Amino acid sequence: MSLTKKILFIFLLFCFSQFSYGQLTRDQYLKLESALGDQSFFSKHLSGFELYDLDSQTVVFERNSEQRFIPASTTKLFTLFAGVSILNDSTQTLRYTTQGDTIRIWGAGDPSWGYKELYQPEFKKFLAPFQTVIFSDANQDSPAFGYGWQWDDYYYDYSAERTSLPIFGNLVQVKRNGNRPVVSPKVFQSSVYPTQRSTRELERDFHSNRFYYNPNNFRGREEFIPFIYSPELFTQLASEATGKTWIYQSDSLPKENQVWRASPLLPILKEMMLESDNFLAEQTMLMVSDRIFQRLDTERAIEYLLKTYLFDLPDKPQWVDGSGLSRHNLMTPRTMVALFEKIYRMLPDDQLYELLPTGGVSGTIENSYQAQEPYIFAKTGTMSNNHSLVGLIKTKSGKIYCFAFMNSNYPYKASVVRREMEKVMVMIRDML
Template identity: 30%
Template sequence: MTLKQFLFFLAVSSIFTACTTIKSVSNRKMMNKSLSNSPLFDSHLTGFALYNPADSSFLYTWNEDKYFTPASNTKLLTFYAGLTLMRDSLPGLRYLLKGDSLFFTGTGDPTFLHPDFEDQPIYDLLMDSSYSLHYVKPKFKDEPFAPGWSWEDYEYYFQPERTAFPIYGNTIRYVYDSVDDSFSVEPRFFADFAEIREIDSEKLSPYRLQNTSIFSFAPDTARSAYKNSVPFKTSDALTLTLLEDTINRPVHWVEDFEFENSKLAYSRSSMELFAFMLKRSDNLAAEQILYLCATEMRMPLQADPIRLFTQEENLKIYPKPPIWKDGSGLSRYNLVTPKSMIGVLNYISTEISIDQMKQVLSVGGVDGTLKNWYKPKEGELPYVFGKTGTLSNNHNLTGIIRTKSGKDLFFSFMNNNYASSSRPVKLEMEKVMRLIYEKY
């Protein structure tokens, strides 16, 4: 390279660097105006972090080191635990053949006879077995509800109980028949215990008596099908009864049995369950993934050791690590910072590609909990891929934004303690994300 060529190259580089700096300053001013100068965001605790994984740089941060209640953003931590501790298929059943008997117990698989999973290989295994069936009481170490859950939400579709052997998603479902214009109850076993009410104004009328499986519910065709469901009170005895009722053959109860040299039967792709959990924000799936991890590691069915192991061995985020108390985010004891959530996304991206991450997250304007938000304009491709997190007075979104210039950026946008509904907050968040899409 001649001196003249070198000087020309240096001049062009300087111009490019100056332009990049000017754009960076301009973008920061734009973000400051949209966030720190916004009366709405200023009325509650708001945090934000925007990160470029291509060069490991934060492009913009605001309250990025403050702790927030993450709600279902917690599921991203659970996702990472599943990615690192599980195989590519779910362990659906632990079993041992002994003589003419098949002894089996639960692994925590939430998809068994779940109405949203049509393929049922574990059900087929039990149905087709020529051996006598023996259900072994699982060694389940946890309570049905995790610490920090609201006890009074026991009757709502989003808070089914945690168990070693989930069945039918641990809920009954009110299924609409468009031909008859009527609802029925599934599984049919519960039909005599479930009153189907007309839509009424009795908002405080319980859906289910607290410690029973006696139901009173007003299903509504305006709801998503899975929201027309009510958790039942779980027990080993009920699990055994439902098994016998479903496969229409005897299942014997075994109080204690040692599974020496036992085998695992696998049910379906792990990524199928991960996508189901993240897109729908399914709480049971999230909680049960921790038990599936325990099964794979030959550990007792207990969630705390899995979370502890994940944070100590795999998910090392400092100096402000997530305070992680459950799998789903129902617990208000969970705490994260926007910056720590970027750390979680970075860890996930070491296990799967960013394109694979986009496939399991909700897609703005397309599916999951983002179906009605962040819609691309006509002719545009989707640009927001994220995990929402909503509890009363809290709404968060963490994920990936694909900018107009073709960059994949990580972001975490957190809003806690607002007094209004979530809608004004979501509308303002949508404006910010649109600006990022266009300017970055």
């Protein structure tokens, strides 16, 4: 082969590698480069993207896919994977031992009891044979709040405490009656006080279950407020709910015990994913830990999962909680895609689509990515200066691709970033 032909051959190979990246034509590649590259909206802040063909198992396009981002609630995809892998189809509700008419209970993390419209464990039926219920939370190692959570989120419903056996989602419900709040459980009503502070909602004291409202401008728009857990408060609420006397004793969980798996897992995972419910995510990780270790230790469960089920991710994630509330979580787009592919291979299609928010239809993207035929099925993640989307895109040709689109350190509203992301996703839908 002559020198000229060799040079031409090398040039053509170079062109092919540059302009036929994966399945893209030259024009398609340049369009994506223009939309995501150095002169685009996304060049003004840290942004990463990967588009992946699930059929051929190849990367179609990527930009900064090796960079680490704060994933916010897309962290819940890790929790979804953990829940499906470890818990299978049922919750971990209780561990217990019995002796005569006495039952000793250790919570296993199940968040269902009295929370939302979830399937309710039949506590009254389960406890019917017993006169005395002795409860212990000595099997919980994880603290009430996660590593890196913001301290001033304490009075928002998305930051309820993690406990071994929650009741009512560890929340006080607030309803407006004229210019005053009515709360439930009723035990908290006597701790509601008027104040002249300029607050428009019922607010809880930082250190206690004392609640304050201003009767002159009370709006009552915040429907739920976290309460501070204590064993004494819990046993009081549990006694009232079951008609049994619950007694608290901080006893260690014996090696020989029985497990009550009282609720289906899918409704919890569905609510967690569609509504991005932080409480359900955190409690799911406690259940995972209980299933593996008979201890409630999210950190230990995460370490185990990363060393076993997730050892082959492209970039080791810094994963610290179940919900994504922590700014210490760090993941790369290509790791999010690899994780999602595992979920995709694990779950039946109908179940997977049931769990994923659908653009213009359901969940956290009900008002975004709208189209006559839905084309985005993905989990969102948003906190101050961070917004991500990870999931599936269905293109005009009918093909399904996996993608991760992550953004950090932008100085504007998330809605601005979301609109620009939508332009990119529409372009991908239409050209592939």
